[in-house]
Amino acid sequence: MVHRSVRRAWSGIVAAALIAAMAVGPLGVPVARAQARGIEPPYFAIQGAKIVTVSGGVIENGTVVVAHGLIAAVGADAKIPPEAWVIDGKGLTVYPGLIDAMTDVGLPAAPPGPPGAGGPAAAMQQAAQQQQRPSMGPEDRPGTTPWRAAADELQPAERRIEQWRNAGFTTVLCAPKTGIFPGQGAVIDLAGERPGEMVVKTPATLHITLQQPGGFFGFPGSLFGVIAYIKQIFLDAAQARAVEEIYNVSPKGVERLDYDRATRVLNGALRANRPVLFPATTPTQIVRALELNEQLKTNMVLYGAQQGYEPAAASAIAAKKVPVLVSLKWPEKDKDADPDAEEPLRTLRFRDKAPSTPAALEKAGVKFAFYSDGIANPKDILKNAKKAIDAGLKAESALRAFTLGAAEILGVADRLGSIEAGKIANLVVTDGDLFGDKMRVKYVFVDGRKFDVKEQAPPPGGAGAAPPVKMAGKWSLNVVTPDGDQPATADLTQAVDGTLSGTITTTFGTSTITKGSVTSNQFTFTFPLDIGQGPGDVTMSGTVEGNTLKGTASAFGQTFELTGTKPGSGQSEAEEVRR
């Protein structure tokens, strides 16, 4: 928490510096649109850079001209208008701005839950809080909010917007996540003071998940229940279309149909042939989704697809000419997994082969793009794409999946995805190859607005807080209990990062500290103790002031007052001197 707020403050300083930098730059012709966005010139030219246009090859030494939010010209000899702010691109590479093809970056983050939240129990609890009566069938439209449009809920100040942008992402498909029909996605650019400025296209997509909002108590509470529901609501949508046709010709003598907000949106998406995003990971799930779509007849786009390396999966997708959004959150071993549990070979193979999915899809002729899925640090998105390249994907194909490929699938290739005159000026300027280990993003242009990216050094010494006080050495402690004072001694060792270890001697014997740390002047450590009632853990925590400490000792469900002194502090230093 401390860490996060410090970072935010820090980025605020960067933003202020940026505005200052812009203010001193050459001011161009005032344009209402540019002015509305702040103090910045409407013309930029990046000169002498390598330009990877994606749509028209690579220009080894060229110029990109940006004007009024659009790409005005690109080429080896593109003319630079006299009023342009010229950026020396020597040694730099310009790529189209990267696109994260599915995320909720831009939407307010879900309220933080306890670690491990999100299981069925949590879902159940949530359902119990949110609705009085659990859904009892498809007619209750469980987990169905397709009318929610991401574009209507954008928060320009959402902190991940800047993080994603600094990692080279100028555009995302932003969509709500919760529910079977969570809502409609919007293609948004990652800059703007007001939500409306950010939206490139809305609604861009309709989203489906296989979440089971009911648990065991509301419908649907199973995978086949969700699938049955999806089938039923599409049948209901078809029914609504059929009845509307009859009713609109002559309402007389025709029973009117109920107003149903959900099927109305579904029909809108079907009529517009809007991409409908559907999840599938394994070959079985992929084939299942494609077969289901024979009934639903949507313009389906699969997402997830991490077992696309299986020949059965890739060929099935190719046969249906369905595009795919590949999740870049490659499977990892669960960090909390029992280290002694033997993992099935299929799990090991999945972890090994998942990054070869994009290469397999490409080979099969499947259109694909990448999305960040649950990746928290946007820098890992490119790192994970690099794993796909190591597993056989051509780097240029990886770049295409992040740019023009994504734009095509999302229906915005006419305005985004490549460096072409007339397209939106979304660019990422790097020092080094985009997928190289030493790549650094120097500038990002979003809608023609320039953002400088400074390498963010990690705040020193743990979140910029004061360094941990030194606690190493021998301490005499006293715990005040109803049965009287309990003396103890501690012999502590402290690592550079503040980790505490050592031993505690009480009237019940000597215990070894199992966990302990010092942050700033706050300490906590835990050790096992058996006071004759079976073993239990004691946690001592508190504050250190010089050679004294104050705090509490918690054990066996009770908390007691703790005090301590470090009598030998001077002595031990003297000893060290003598040695």
Place this chain on the structure above:
Amino acid sequence: MKTTSATEAQRHRGNTMQDKTLRGVLALALVAALLPAPAGAQSSSVTVIQNGTILTVTKGTIEKGSILIRDGKIAEVGKNIKTPAGATVIDASGMYVTPGLIDCHSHIAIEGSVNEGSVAVSSMVAVADVLDPTDIDIYRELAGGTTTSNVLHGSANPIGGLNAVIKHRWGKGAKELLFEGAPPGIKFALGENPKRSNFRPPAGFPQRYPNTRMGVMDVIRQAFIEAREYKKSWDAYNKRVAAGEKSAIPPRRNLKLEPLVEVLEGKRYVHSHGYRADELRQLLLLAEGFGFKVRTFQHVLEGYKIAKEMAMHGVGGSTFSDWWAYKNEAYDAIPYNAAIMTKYGVVVSINSDSAEEARHLNQEAAKTMKYGGLTATEALKLVTINPAIQLGIDKRVGSIEAGKDADLVIWDKHPLSVYAVAQKSLIDGAVYFDRKKDIEQRAEIAKEKKALLEKEKKPAEPAKKESGPGRPPGAAGKAPEKKPAEAKKPPMNAAGGAR
């Protein structure tokens, strides 16, 4: 007799997570997951199984007999069969050949929960929608001679979901598991499970109706009244359309009621879970009132009390050999149940309701020889032709006869002996399980596993020389074309289910 309350409770809770985790640890799972799909599946080649003791089930026993298989079907069975040139020969000397075993009550190969437990009538959900062909139980049961299973929805609802009859075609896709042409069915359930005797929702959630046996019958009756009305509305609509009316509004299609209309029309089998004689009898009366038949009773531990009534209605009984007392309604069970129902003319099968038990259905069937004195053939019928009849697939499987599917199991001992071990299991003439090959492959699989674990432990390979800033990513042809790390082609489905 054994008591298995834990297993039973777990299966009806639909909480298969736990035992799936356990299963994952079993060594055989690891081995089996990797076996390549049988090369000869769907082959048009000719196979001859020679010199075995053939237990045809319906046409007696043939000593030193042969079976000629052509295009997946049994072409000839007998003592003197000429082996056509080029035929694959399987020597069954000293071995026994039976039809593939059929399990009339299974919950394997389902992705996700086996219950849509939220609603009392969940006939909108279908097992066929969520079949998982990578479930290791498909293979393990093949290793026990089971080649066909009736995969049912759980028993949380008076009217449950739609079943799927599958063949254990390990390595194939979900659709190819489906037993082509098997009549569709639906799960019903009576008694403790649908009335949620051992199940309380957490605070904030209402208790689901029904809570009594009376309520269970009421739910079923109401559902069929609704289905009848639904059918009427469609009949009326179709009539108006047929009469040329253009502005007729089509009724809403209802996935919950459509299968129930099929039941009323006799097009869909009812497989009803139930224990107590009284409520089983009640369901028969209810069905007769609506003019449909119940195809099978599942579990039916008190079937011996109403065997005559069952025979009159024509309902089959699919029961356990000797499970009992695992819950209140299972106290009156006797191991003679299968034999007594059989003697009253009921078509009886022994089922597993368990991925473990389905690996030794032959032994379960054999117990009826001790309890009830069935003959060896009668006992074998309980896991072959009888479940085939119950599922309406007896023209295709369940016995060794010319014209039937070549779904066969080769055993090293008489299959009703506890010492019998299945050596090969064939479906449609193709070998889907071969014990010898399975054992041979274990070392290779262990090696691959070890290699993958070691690869994962190693820090990532030293990064390739980074292309300088002057180089575009993957400038055509220059990108190092690295082959996927593994040269070996992975067996199909190895990385299948994400569980």
